[in-house]
Amino acid sequence: MLALKNFSVSYGQIQIIRGINLEVNRGEIVALIGCNGAGKTTILRTISGLLRPSGGTVELEGEDISKAKPHVIVRKGISHVPERRGIFANLTVQENLLMGGYVRHLTSVDYDEVFGIFPRLAERRKQVAGTLSGGEQQMLAISRALLSRPRIMLLDEPSLGLAPQVTKSIFDTICRINSTGTTVLLVEQNAQAALKVAHRGYVLEVGEIALCDSAEALLNNDAVRRAYLGDASS
Ligand SMILES: Nc1ncnc2c1ncn2[C@@H]1O[C@H](COP(=O)(O)OP(=O)(O)O)[C@@H](O)[C@H]1O
Ligand SMILES: [Mg+2]
Incomplete structure (x- = not known):
């Protein structure tokens, strides 16, 4: 449904997103996890048309929307819940x-x-x-x-500043919204919470995709556990 192809974003001379490929299929919840400053918000703002890619494309159902204005992108079915x-x-x-x-x-x-x-x-x-x-x-x-x-909802760190119980309730709701037919791209620093509800996930490290796998595989991946899930034992 949504595809970023060889997608780059720069602020002035500084390239923040370096030619990434990312896909969200219809009906999925896809988690995009990464540390503070990795470039997650930059990606969502560019999909929404608030920034322009410096290279590559954003495609919605095969249509290149990377030059479309934000209000047009909303009408096409992409809706953004900002950080x-x-x-x-x-x-x-x-x-x-x-x-x-x-x-x-x-x-x-x-x-x-x-x-x-x-x-x-x-x-x-x-x-x-x-x-x-x-x-x-x-x-x-x-x-x-x-x-x-929306046909696809972009969520930027919905758990930010929320207590664990409140986060759980928000994530339950995201699952409900997804089960009624809305595709979801979920950006989170809270990798644990995001991967628990997602079907697939991408790990973003300084503007590049370091890993892409099923959410279950990422939750069990030693490198992911060490870096993002606070697991000192693995
Ligand atoms: N408007 C801006 N101008 C210049 N640099 C920016 C701007 N917004 C973000 N950045 C830089 O881009 C990088 C990625 O930021 P951001 O996309 O907000 O990351 P994340 O959402 O993963 O925390 C950071 O180094 C940040 O300082
Ligand atoms: Mg952010």
């Missing part, structure tokens, strides 16, 4: 959701759908988003992305 959530802190929950529907007219059915997934947001629809807890803000960011009816 640190990108919610409008001074707007209410409901107003934030309205922003997610700017590509199409929202009806009460749309709201019922997201409030069905996240009942806590329904109770708080008039609350100013900046006063929500971290977990609730993440729920809001995911809901807003869902309202554009």
Whole structure:
């Protein structure tokens, strides 16, 4: 469904992503794991059209979208839940959701759908988003992305700053969203949590793909365990 081919991104003269190949098949959850500064956010921002690749292509269902504008990319079915959530802190929950529907007219059915997934947001629809807890803000960011009816959702570190229990609940929800037909590309420093829900994973090290395998194989890979899963025994 989504393919990065020989894909590079630079900031000025500095090449951050060095000719990577990455694929996400329809129906999958693919985890992209890597340390802070590896280039994960840069990849997602470039897929979304916020940055331009300096080389290679981004293809959605075989169509080269690497020169398309961000709003066009959203309309084509790619929706991005940014790192640190990108919610409008001074707007209410409901107003934030309205922003997610700017590509199409929202009806009460749309709201019922997201409030069905996240009942806590329904109770708080008039609350100013900046006063929500971290977990609730993440729920809001995911809901807003869902309202554009994506075929593929890009999630940038949804677990950032959340307690383990809250992370678990967010990841359970990501699985539910995936099981109803949304393909997911999940970027995480929390490799353990990400690989537990993913079908396949890629390990990004300083702008290059170091490993690509089934999530299960990566969870059992000694090098991955040492570097990303905090396992001192292997
Ligand atoms: N706007 C920018 N200008 C210049 N360098 C940047 C910019 N954004 C990120 N970088 C650099 O690119 C590298 C990758 O960053 P990023 O994609 O945010 O990594 P990650 O999300 O994996 O932590 C880092 O070295 C970072 O300092
Ligand atoms: Mg990042």
